[in-house]
Amino acid sequence: MKKLVAQNTPELPAQLPLRVLLGLRDIAGLDRAFLRSLQYDHLAGLSLLRVVGHMVGALVGLACLLPYAPISLIAAWIIVLTGGVIYFSRLEHAMVVADLRKVTDGDANRHLVGSAWLGLTWMLLPIMLFLYAGEAGMLRGFALVAVIVVGVGTALAVVPLRAIVFIAPACIASTVCFALRGDMVMACISAVYFLANLVSIARRAESFLRAGVAETAMRQKSETVSLLLREFEENEADWLWQIDRTRLIRSVSPRFAFALGSRPDEIEGKPFFEVLSGDGWDMCNFAPSLRVLADRIKARESFSNLIVQVWVGGQQRWWELSGTPMLDERGQEVGFRGVGSDVTEQRKSSEKIAYLARYDTLTGLPNRLMLNESLGEAMDEARQWRRRCAFIMLDLDRFKAVNDSLGHQIGDRLLEQVSHRLSELTGENEICGRLGGDEFAIVMRDAPDSCAVDTLARKVIERLSQPYEVDQHTLFVGASAGSALAPRDGKTVEELMRNADLALYRAKDGGRGVHFAYEPSLHADAEERRQLEFSLRKALEKDELLLNFQPVVDANSEQVVSFEALVRWQSEDHGFVSPGKFIPVAEDTRLIVPIGTWVMQQACLEATAWPRGVKVNVNVSPEQLMEPDFADTVVDALTRSGLDPQRLEIEVTESIFLGDAEIARQALAKVMALGCQVALDDFGTGYSSLGYLRKLKFSTIKVDRSFVQGAAQGSSESLAIVRAVVAMAKSLEMKTTAEGVETEDEASLVRRMGCDRIQGFYFGRPMSSADARSLFSDDFSQLRA
Template sequence: MSGLERARRSRFAGVTNEAADRPSQFAEALFFDIRAPENEESETIAAQRAAQLMHVPLLLAVAHLVCGAVVYLHSHGNFGPINPGFLLAAIGLAIASDILAFVLLQARTRFRLSSRTVTLALCTLVGFGSAMMTFFGHIASWIPAMSDGPLLSLVIGTSVTACAVVAIESPPLAIVSAIVGTVGSALFSNDPTFTAGIAFLALIVVVFSAASSSTMIATARARLKLDYEAHKALHFVNEFENSGRGWFWETNYQGTLSYVSQQLADDFHCEPDALLGRQFTDLLSVDTTPGDIMREERTLGFHLSARFPFSDVVVRAASTEDVHWSLSGNPVFDERGRFLGFRGIGTDLTEQRRSEQEITRLARFDSLTGLPNRALMRQTLDEALRNAASRRKGCTLFLIDLDRFKNVNDTLGHPIGDALLRQVAQRLTSVMGDHGQVGRLGGDEFKAVLPGAVETGLLESLARTMIDHVSRPYIIEGHRVTIGASIGIAIGDPERSCADSLIRNADLALYAAKAAGRGKHMFYEASMHSEASDRQVLENDLRQALDRGEMWVAYQPIVRTAGEEISGFEALVRWNHPTRGPVSPDRFIALAEECGMIAKIGEFVLNQAMAEAANWPDSVRIAVNLSPIQFNDPAIVDVVGAALAEHKIRANRLELEITEGVFLADSDATDDTFARLKSLGVRLALDDFGTGYSSLGYLKKAPFDKIKIDQSFVRGAASTAHRNTAIIRAIVTLAESLGMDTTAEGVETHDDLALIRDLGVSQVQGYIFGKPAPSDQARTMANSMRVEADGYSCVRAPRQRLMRRAIASIGGETKEIRLRNISSMGALAECDQVVTPGETMTIDIVGVGPVIGTVRWAQSGKFGLQFTEQFDLGRLAPKVERRASPSVMTPWYLSPPPEVKAS
């Protein structure tokens, strides 16, 4: 479609829209002047229209004067039934009202009268004036000298003309004038034809006034819009030119300059007027550097003569200075296709050409690591997705975040952190190889784009290898630094994925990887959106939990292995959410570390625990956990010291449990904190030993008093299927050699307790001696000093997995059921009949006999049965003698009463 055709269609569409809007514009114009303005545009137009009505009082005054003078002077003293004084008073009142209104309207600005108020006042004045002129016409008809003849026609014509002239510019005035004139004619005239004529003429005036006002309002709005666009364009031009980033130029059809920016004139040391009228090509010369000489078609002269648009043509100013510009321009044509000239912009390239290569490198690559930066990685991702769509192959995005990097920066300084980032970049690049492109987004965030790679096995292997390589220790300027990495992975669909959605999905996966304990990789799943929103809500609630009193401290006993005496308690923070209920510490502790609440929560736990420990016997210790963030806080020693002084507890009763995370940035600050804590006299315990990196160097450098063996080695240690026994024995031997105590966490069964005791572990902590309990229960246990072990002998009682048939009475009916997973305490029953939890029933196991039990749970087709007495699994053993299959008989306890028994 040609440009002219599009223009014709556009004009036709405009005419159609204008025709469709005319009824609404006409209706709006009727009452536009007396409505409250809806916006600034309407207010401006209303003010303009009100200003055009300032002559109305003068016109009315002249009309009143003419009509009154004609009536009075041509009466020849014969007024008939009219009192001359009354006539003069009426004429004076009308003229005085008009003059007073004119004076008040001239002072409208001083009185801050709105346009709407002015129009309403004029409506009142016109109504009064029309009524007065109708009255003068009526009086003239009573005067003998004027009752019949041209003078009466003069009065009536003057009245009608004045009302029409006054009201023609504002529909509300026309409406008021029409109503008053018609009513007055009907009251004072006996001729219906005359009244109808006046009404018809008034209607014509109203319609013409509304149509004229509608056109004026539409024109005013278009003019305001054009003025706004013109001012905005001029503002943009001035801002652009004043910013120094470029300038505008324009030529006429002859190629001479018709507009020149001040900046261009300043480059030639003259005023813009001095350059107007000169040929544009006289001021500039085309750059003829080697390689561009043969490109004649791209020269500025070619584009100007051929009237072709051009962009970024490099030219040099026709001056002695080595100044270069980049010019862009477009030919301008009118609606008839006539060439009007060129219009375009120019920018200074002098400095850019001197440092072009350096700017390009800095714009696309990270200056610290040499990897592609955020912009180039976004471009790489866009290209990979386009290629994936054309080749119908997927694309994968890795978002990599370094764990505990901030700790390195805070403790060792930014130079060490920068050196660490360079080594991390090298390791990531070596692992990625030819599979994709690695880049740095900023800070400790990296990105990897893997075009065409969507195989889950390959992606998992790359992610695990990346995490493994990044997590290996670094030696930087004599410091041994250990960090980790978390990776979020998003796989893009070859046809439907876009860069923004892929980045968002990978970011959600990275967030989930961090929440899962860091040092992990996670693939994006749709459910992560809701999880992220829920996590944000939970974080907001966590910030207010302490102030609302939702957090409290529970105490789990730590028992001496030899005599099962209470050695101390570990303080564990708990959160009872008002709507969620108890929130797991595994969930909110990590969240508190991320959002900066861990220090506040840790101080709360420390003070609560020590206040409670003051009520215990002096020999019972209290253990409090310190997160790496708390430990690395320079004020932690002062906080602990202030708590000891406030609660008046011996320092060696306080045991601070510290994880290996405090050693990841091995520095002098860490050693200093250990020394200052020991100087207070508190005890230090290495928590969760056996997990993470478990470097023996920690035990050599840090003054620990105790090692806590992680529960992953303790639970099920009595089982021969694990090597946990050997690991625990090694840890105990190591601790004894270093003069340290040992505590086994997570002991739940008597088998594990006996093994732990045999291996020589000093203390035990686990559910077998009690779950974390409120302060009142902990106080009772502390004062009693002893606690008995309570739990299963082993992790799970032995079970008979063979299916057994049985007979039971359910709902008054005899039913055959099937028993599975039979243990000494209960069994799983399969039955089509509905049972009720809590119901006690007797079942007859075929070949074994009756057993009494209680229904603990029930669902479709299954229920769990807990035996009232311990069941001997030996009864299920097959008999040596083989007999014929027993016939199924009704047990005695299911038989009907004798009186209803069948004969």
């Protein structure tokens, strides 16, 4: 039977109307063209049988007619019958060649005419016997017609209209002839026989129609599934797999074989798990995921998107498999079938993404996310086993100077060496990671006591403080550490990390290079700092800042040569706040920039009220100096006040060299080009290069008070440092100012050692602007403490 598929196969009603069976009306969703295709496709297979039936019938009819009818009439009957059979054969052959699925209404009508032709031809047989033969001949003719009706009529029953027009003439003719002879019994038998055949044809037609529709529906589903599977394999990276109840591979698809790196015939019939496990089959070394797959199949459970580790060609691959058991008509398992795909690359990408999400790309250490997770697990274990764990935060000292002076590439290599040293110091009980920038951390799973934490922290600080060799550079950076112990110092990850950070801040604030453990009092310090920051942000708006001025005198004449402007804060909320408290807050929050601008403007404005020979010294922080418009800020202050640029001296500390030294040099060069002077404050306490003393041509070097007091106490090192600074300054044509002079002996000492200027409580404490102005009308010696 040829492939005949309806687009939509309907569900037939319980009772089919006669007009539907006769093909005179369509079924909803099933048109006559499709029905006709089914019918004529079936008839095409019986064409030869029908021809043989007509030939045999013609021979029997000839035998019945020869004793009675004229030869010419018999010959004519044979010719008409033969013509009809030939016509039918050629017609059906033409339809088969043209494709039976394209049977038109015209073709159906021609077949209907042909059936009527043959029916009328066979009708002539009982008529001729009625006219020429006796009762015996009439009975033989009726028997022959009955056989033809049953045989050919039954064959044509799939096209009931054709069957009816074929058998009706002969049956009607037989009934009429018997009636005309007066044999009413045979007439009734003939009529009943005709009606019985009509009923039989109708039932057979209905059965054929229902069977044909059902078969078409099944074929449609099968072909749809085949089409989908074929399209699935052709257009997707997935493939089909199937095994029998003994777990042997069956019906190997080409794509499945390709996934295994073999030909279909090479793996057909092989054990499924042997093929997937590779060399591990002989050693019974199966991946856990393969065991899960085996358990699912053994339990006859359907599964979906199961990730399985397999071995293909000696290489590890990852497959995603879905499968369902196959059952026979009795519900017995006959195997498993499903789909699969190779997800190795996707898994590698997922693993890489997961790695990047939890590990630092530069150092390879766990990142903040993984440290959080590890600390959470450690705290859970500590609660479960009633023990303690610890979190240590580490911050590198002077790392920014390396980054700014040598570049980020050198800084990155330095961080890599730091990570190696941390990894060497930590064992199975610790997890070290990078929080970001130059901050690292250690999770200590089991911390017996605070001494163990302190020992590890000190060991880390000592190791990280040792010199590093990076690209022919010898680098020195230190480390500060802060720690918190759980559950004493925190019940949650966030709380413990926050407290460790507070301890780290205390360690950095306490001189760096040390370890500090968390104390509850740190919260009070942090809260105080937070409140100070909040109030400091509004200090300028509320006009809470003011300037004090400390005199700087000539070492020999003791006349005032300049004042250092010192900012003070009288807070509405906190009262008087020491500069030692609010200046670090301002620098950390970059509030020092607007505060420094305000100090510059107010100091220049105040200096215009002093004698022309008196200068004003203004301290500038590194953060302010790094601003691109720093020189414009100085120009604006000088313009607003009208102060001579030569009367402004900018004071900077050696810490400017820890940042971007070139930016600092350019900014100070612009200021010097305006005519301002630059003093280097707290010389000898920082990490500057002496080369910058010549490049920047400072006007003044200020000797730190620690060296002055040390020299006064007879410290040979301090005496040597002060003499060296004075000698170097003179050779570079710079002035020297001794800071922190508080007694007459100290003043005499620095004067003998060659210092040009003196500053300290001995000659005057920081004072208001009004007190500073009053100095120029009084004898300065009266101000000595």
